Amino acid sequence: MAIIEVNDLYKEYKINQKKEGVLGAIGNIFYPRYISKVAVNKINFSIEEGEAVGYIGANGAGKSTTIKMLTGILTPTSGRVLVNGNIPYKHRVKNNSIIGAVFGQRTQMWWDLPPIETYKLIQKIYDVPKKQFDENLSTFTELLDLKELIKIPVRQLSLGQKMRCEIAAAFIHDPKIVYLDEPTIGLDIMVKDKIRNFIKNINKKRSVTVILTTHDLQDIEEVCKRVIIIDNGQVVYDGKIEEIKNSLGKYRTVHFQVKNCSNNLDNVLDTQKEYLFEVSKSPYDIQVKFDRQKITASEVMNIISPYCDIMDLTIQEPSIESIVRDLYRKQVDNNDFIKENAGNCKY
Amino acid sequence: MLFKYIRLYIEFFKQNIKIMLEYRADFIIGAMASLFMQMSGIFFVWVIFKNVTTLQGWTFYDITLVYGLLMLSKSLNHIFFDNLWVLGPQYIRQGNFDTLLLRPISPLFHLIANRLQQDGIGNFLLGLVITVKSLYELNLNLGIKGVALIILFVVSGGAIFAAINLITATSSFWVVNSYHLIWTVYSVNEFALYPLNIYHKAIGIILTWVIPYAFASFYPANYFIHKGYEQLSFISPIVALVLWVIALRVWRFGIKNYTSTGS
Amino acid sequence: MILLKKMLAIANINIKVILVYVSAVWANVFVNILQVVILYYIWMAVYGGQTQLHGISKSQIVTYVIISRIIFINGIVSWGINQWISDIIKDGQISIEMLRPIDFQLMTYARRIGVLVFSMILYGVPVIVVSKILFGISLPATFNSGVLFIISFLLAMTINFLVEFFIGLIGFYTTNGWGLQVFKEALLSFLSGALIPIAFFPGWIRQIADFLPFKDIVYTPITIYLGNTSGEQAIKSLLFQFMWVVVLLLCTRIFYTTAIKKVTVQGG
Ligand SMILES: Nc1ncnc2c1ncn2[C@@H]1O[C@H](COP(=O)(O)OP(=O)(O)OP(=O)(O)O)[C@@H](O)[C@H]1O
Ligand SMILES: [Mg+2]
Numbered sequence: 041m042a043i044i045e046v047n048d049l050y051k052e053y054k055i056n057q058k059k060e061g062v063l064g065a066i067g068n069i070f071y072p073r074y075i076s077k078v079a080v081n082k083i084n085f086s087i088e089e090g091e092a093v094g095y096i097g098a099n100g101a102g103k104s105t106t107i108k109m110l111t112g113i114l115t116p117t118s119g120r121v122l123v124n125g126n127i128p129y130k131h132r133v134k135n136n137s138i139i140g141a142v143f144g145q146r147t148q149m150w151w152d153l154p155p156i157e158t159y160k161l162i163q164k165i166y167d168v169p170k171k172q173f174d175e176n177l178s179t180f181t182e183l184l185d186l187k188e189l190i191k192i193p194v195r196q197l198s199l200g201q202k203m204r205c206e207i208a209a210a211f212i213h214d215p216k217i218v219y220l221d222e223p224t225i226g227l228d229i230m231v232k233d234k235i236r237n238f239i240k241n242i243n244k245k246r247s248v249t250v251i252l253t254t255h256d257l258q259d260i261e262e263v264c265k266r267v268i269i270i271d272n273g274q275v276v277y278d279g280k281i282e283e284i285k286n287s288l289g290k291y292r293t294v295h296f297q298v299k300n301c302s303n304n305l306d307n308v309l310d311t312q313k314e315y316l317f318e319v320s321k322s323p324y325d326i327q328v329k330f331d332r333q334k335i336t337a338s339e340v341m342n343i344i345s346p347y348c349d350i351m352d353l354t355i356q357e358p359s360i361e362s363i364v365r366d367l368y369r370k371q372v373d374n375n376d377f378i379k380e381n382a383g384n385c386k387y
Numbered sequence: 388m389l390f391k392y393i394r395l396y397i398e399f400f401k402q403n404i405k406i407m408l409e410y411r412a413d414f415i416i417g418a419m420a421s422l423f424m425q426m427s428g429i430f431f432v433w434v435i436f437k438n439v440t441t442l443q444g445w446t447f448y449d450i451t452l453v454y455g456l457l458m459l460s461k462s463l464n465h466i467f468f469d470n471l472w473v474l475g476p477q478y479i480r481q482g483n484f485d486t487l488l489l490r491p492i493s494p495l496f497h498l499i500a501n502r503l504q505q506d507g508i509g510n511f512l513l514g515l516v517i518t519v520k521s522l523y524e525l526n527l528n529l530g531i532k533g534v535a536l537i538i539l540f541v542v543s544g545g546a547i548f549a550a551i552n553l554i555t556a557t558s559s560f561w562v563v564n565s566y567h568l569i570w571t572v573y574s575v576n577e578f579a580l581y582p583l584n585i586y587h588k589a590i591g592i593i594l595t596w597v598i599p600y601a602f603a604s605f606y607p608a609n610y611f612i613h614k615g616y617e618q619l620s621f622i623s624p625i626v627a628l629v630l631w632v633i634a635l636r637v638w639r640f641g642i643k644n645y646t647s648t649g650s
Numbered sequence: 651m652i653l654l655k656k657m658l659a660i661a662n663i664n665i666k667v668i669l670v671y672v673s674a675v676w677a678n679v680f681v682n683i684l685q686v687v688i689l690y691y692i693w694m695a696v697y698g699g700q701t702q703l704h705g706i707s708k709s710q711i712v713t714y715v716i717i718s719r720i721i722f723i724n725g726i727v728s729w730g731i732n733q734w735i736s737d738i739i740k741d742g743q744i745s746i747e748m749l750r751p752i753d754f755q756l757m758t759y760a761r762r763i764g765v766l767v768f769s770m771i772l773y774g775v776p777v778i779v780v781s782k783i784l785f786g787i788s789l790p791a792t793f794n795s796g797v798l799f800i801i802s803f804l805l806a807m808t809i810n811f812l813v814e815f816f817i818g819l820i821g822f823y824t825t826n827g828w829g830l831q832v833f834k835e836a837l838l839s840f841l842s843g844a845l846i847p848i849a850f851f852p853g854w855i856r857q858i859a860d861f862l863p864f865k866d867i868v869y870t871p872i873t874i875y876l877g878n879t880s881g882e883q884a885i886k887s888l889l890f891q892f893m894w895v896v897v898l899l900l901c902t903r904i905f906y907t908t909a910i911k912k913v914t915v916q917g918g
Binding site for chain 2: 053108113115134135137141143148157160161164165166167193
């Protein structure tokens with residue numbers, strides 16, 4: 041049986057419509073007016089033990105809300121979550137003892153104490169055997185390079201240092217499942233790399249189930265084999281990361297800053313339609329989307345450079361948001377997205 | 388189970404002591420300030436008794452006994468349950484309550500164990516001095532049984548304070564600013580600093596049956612100095628127990644309504 | 651006139667701030683009425699069968715309790731003014747304030763008066779009304795006592811402000827503003843007569859209280875109101891209050907200059 045089972049999971053928030061002014065404030069007390077906001081809309085998925093799953097979507101898509109229901113922080117409005125056979129918000133103690141979690145914007149460590157004290161408290165709270173705890177601590181210290189950090193009070197740590205310590209705190213009690221909600225937010229490449237490698241490593245070696253939300257595609261590419269994409273509270277894709285990469289993630293967009301373009305350019309671009317899509321053009325700016333499996337960026341440049349003076353260029357990778365947008369468009373068209381994608385090349 | 392919680396509380400306690408030592412200066416000033424505030428209260432009673440010999444049949448030391456017992460109960464609550472005051476602003480509004488819900492222990496236990504309020508220690512010591520001095524001056528021979536009873540009364544009193552604060556603090560799950568509700572209800576305890584029989588009957592009824600702070604001072608004191616209210620002395624622990632049962636129900640209901648914050 | 655306008659403009663800022671806290675108002679009014687109720691019953695027990703103690707009658711003491719509470723919540727409770735003074739000097743904001751075309755102390759005074767007026771309306775009036783309904787409050791003894799009381803009250807609030815300013819300056823040198831505030835409130839609630847009329851104090855404490863300026867914040871205005879101090883005696887009291895204003899003004903000025911020097915020389 042899968043370690044996480046989600047059936048028709050649904051959550052709606054009640055939001056108190058605040059009225060303006062003093063009278064409004066008084067009115068609020070007696071006649072609070074609520075509107076409801078659906079954050080997660082009947083989603084289904086199941087996750088096997090040892091999987092590493094990326095859970096992605098645009099801002100406000102409902103990722104954090106889902107994670108909070110999986111961890112038992114929030115009670116679902118309807119639907120069902122089973123984690124290792126337990127209902128998280130009902131069997132809180134049982135469920136919490138096998139999970140770990142990181143929420144990017146807040147800390148689970150004691151602000152005024154060094155991380156090591158938090159780890160020790162966690163050891164006591166989760167009844168981790170001393171030997172195992174020491175082993176984990178030394179492994180993690182090495183992998184995340186924590187040696188100097190764990191003796192400094194948390195409030196004096198930088199964001200990246202804090203996050204490394206935070207990650208260790210989520211794994212130190214050998215949880216079966218770890219939820220990571222934007223663990224790389226605001227970090228530089230070096231720290232991101234360290235954290236990704238760590239998660240990958242632990243996921244492989246100890247077959248800890250990992251669920252990761254992020255806005256950085258690279259986090260997912262390096263850590264996860266499977267990805268679930270959510271938009272507007274609904275699952276729009278659930279499958280292998282490769283498929284996404286091959287179909288939608290293969291596009292790049294180049295922006296050229298140009299001068300002195302010859303009139304022939306339009307004709308030339310027209311002849312290359314097969315490789316270059318969604319061309320937009322103004323006298324000083326050309327934007328071209330291309331399929332990097334069919335044509336390279338330098339070839340694109342070679343096509344354009346005879347007809348224009350290229351002043352500057354930038355290449356953009358697709359963001360999660362744009363992938364979701366593309367996916368969503370296809371959903372509305374009610375077509376299988378791979379098929380649709382082939383058609384996409386033609387315009 | 389209970390054993391595990393006791394063990395854990397000791398661990399939390401150790402950590403809290405470490406934090407306290409880190410902010411040593413704040414500890415001293417905080418303890419001094421609240422000590423000073425309480426002293427001005429007892430000074431008030433002292434000045435009053437420079438003008439009269441008894442207050443409706445109560446002598447100076449009768450009243451300081453009531454006063455001292457309430458201070459002891461109040462400071463127990465202050466030292467050990469102070470985090471309830473900040474449940475709204477520090478935990479629920481900022482979403483830090485999430486962290487408490489992620490541990491395999493009771494979130495309420497976690498919340499309470501998370502903080503030890505140093506400011507209450509000065510008051511506890513002053514309360515102790517006042518109580519002991521009053522008992523001594525009143526020529527009461529307590530014996531082991533009496534001492535055990537005092538401890539029971541003070542612990543029950545502390546539990547009454549904590550339970551009432553827990554009930555009002557749970558409102559943080561619904562309202563944005565719970566501080567004023569907590570404070571309003573809490574402030575009613577000031578009545579219990581003095582013997583109930585100086586007030587209008589209605590006030591006595593409220594302090595006995597509605598917001599029963601009188602069970603933290605007036606009724607226990609009556610066990611030692613017989614002024615005609617002894618029959619209610621012994622139910623202090625029962626009142627504390629009932630209040631906690633109610634408070635825990637309210638709390639559970641509150642947690643169900645927790646909606647976290649967006650992130 | 652321009653000065654008055656400026657003062658109002660500065661005071662106006664605080665009105666909005668105070669209005670935000672509607673629930674604070676209810677809680678405050680409740681807690682203060684509760685204090686009045688407790689003190690009322692204690693005094694009734696103290697008087698017992700007697701009608702007069704230390705020249706204050708049983709009905710006068712009720713009025714005393716109510717008015718002293720009003721002065722306490724609007725005056726001695728500083729609403730953050732002295733904390734603000736310490737903060738503004740500490741974080742260097744003072745250098746910006748000094749650029750304004752108005753003296754810093756005068757501006758703080760305007761701010762304080764603004765706070766006073768609105769806390770009076772929001773907290774003072776409800777407490778008076780409820781207390782009047784519950785216990786009754788007598789009017790000034792005579793018309794003259796009423797007029798003299800108003801003058802005395804204004805002087806009292808000025809003395810109170812100067813004390814706050816002084817405490818604010820002390821706060822600049824220490825880190826724990828909260829401790830200082832609690833300390834001040836505890837001390838002043840006593841020595842001003844806000845808890846017990848000074849007449850009830852035993853010998854030596856009474857001498858100390860009589861000597862210090864704090865009694866002029868609460869005790870002096872109320873005895874004038876009650877008519878216990880009247881005629882020549884009342885005028886003398888007002889002169890003493892005025893003298894304290896001058897003395898405290900000088901002290902705060904000197905202290906202020908030294909503190910500012912420290913900021914501008916060391917750069918905060
Ligand atoms: N505590 C809350 N109360 C009311 N509405 C909320 C709450 N938390 C989230 N929402 C709403 O629910 C929706 C989903 O929010 P959620 O935090 O799950 O998004 P998300 O996918 O994690 O977004 P992000 O990438 O920005 O973190 C949003 O529209 C948000 O406004
Ligand atoms: Mg989120």
